Amino acid sequence: MRASTRSAMPTLRQVLARGHMRLILVAVLMASVTLMATGVLVIRGYADRNLALIARTVAYTVEPALVFEDMDAARRGMVAVAASESVHRVDVRDARGRMLVEWRRPGDGMMAAVERGLAELVAPSPAVADILRGHQRVAQVRVYGGADGLGRFILSGLATGLACLVLTLVATWTLSRRLQRDVTDPLGKIADVAHAVRADRQFDRRVPTSDIQEVDQLGRDFNALLDELRDWHKGIVTQNRMLERQATRDALTGLGNRAMFEQALPATVERSNAEGRSFAIIYIDVNRFKQVNDTHGHDAGDAMLIVIAARLRAVLRPGDQAFRLGGDEFALILAPGLSAPELAAIKLHIADGMAQPIMLPNGERIEASLSIGSACYPEDSADARDLLRHADAAMYAAKAGRVANGDR
Secondary structure, X not given: OHHHHHHHOOXXXXXXXXXXXXXXXXXXXXXXXXXXXXXXXXXXXXXXXXHHHHHHHHHHHHHHHHHOOOHHHHHHHHHHHHOOOOEEEEEEEEOOOOEEEEEEOOOOOHHHHHHHHHHHHHOOOOEEEEEEEOOEEEEEEEEEEOOHHHHHHHHHHHHHHHHHHHHHHHHHHHHHHHHHHHHHHHHHHHHHHHHHHHHHOOOOOOOOOOOOHHHHHHHHHHHHHHHHHHHHHHHHHHHHHHHHHHHHEOOOOOOEOHHHHHHHHHHHHHHHHHHOOOEEEEEEXXXXXXXXXXXXXHHHHHHHHHHHHHHHHHOOOOOXXXXXXXXXXXXXXXXXXXXXXXXXXXXXXXXXXXXXXXXXXXXXXXXXXXXXXXXXXXXXXXXXXXXXXXXXXXXXXXXXXXXXXOOO
16 A cells, blocks of 8 residues: 555656746746737737728828719728728718718638637727818718737747747756756665665665765765664674574573573474474483582582583584583484484494593593483474473483492
């Protein structure tokens, strides 16, 4: 759900590109509308003055024809003056408003209708000129403007606006590309590095430099933060390893402790089941350890345990593990794939390893022996706890045998 939401969100480049596009479009439209409105007002003022001049000219031209009541001559005079001008219609009415003569510019169809509409928009009122005889008005000339010039102006304005829009699109695309190269791409690289560090712990990743000062400074600060984070992570990992070692290792001998033994045993059972091969547990107890502590002191006892741990490591095969469970008790987990003769050979090797005396801190040498018991999985038991009881019972049986023989 969160991934789909992120994919539906616009990118920074898209947001900035849209913002630039809207800003430029608004600016172009405002400029176009302002220029068009100003042009229309200017043309309207020019058209009003021109129509007034045409009306007076028509009045002077048709006045003699009206005096002699020659309407054909009046029409020819109107055509001679109005046909070459931007005029839509001219009519002459008497003092009572009756139509005497009229002229309309020929033309029909959609374009003519559009021009008439534009003419009415620019000059809704006709230009009027009176025809006087003495001080008495005998007729009135009305001239209605055309839209030829205005149409050309509007077409030119539309073409200019379209050209501006095309230039706007080109400028916006160019700006978007530069914005992507200088801003969004560096920010995207910062986001990629941050994701790699967070998800994959790739603390060696760094952000490249940028040509923009603020973005470059952001990248440098981010890289410095990554350096600190890498050092902090390295310290945390080292500390965690130390804590893990302290929690799972015996401080005196360096062998695994009881907690580690309880974690390793179930894992070995799972491996044995998966591979279909048996493994073995060996329990070891140091004979006469209490006597050494009482006679030579605890330092001597610790030295004795350290040497025994080293000799146990010497008999381990690849995959085998050694543990100190506490006091003078040790345990070995022998990796799956162990045969009965191999188990017997390892136990004999452990016992033979104790034949050499142990040097104590005070310079004395003592001989040490071990009581060893073992159990095989799953031959002796398929239950881990019961397997431990078998190994423990075997160890105590070996110790009891030594006691019966006079070796405590």
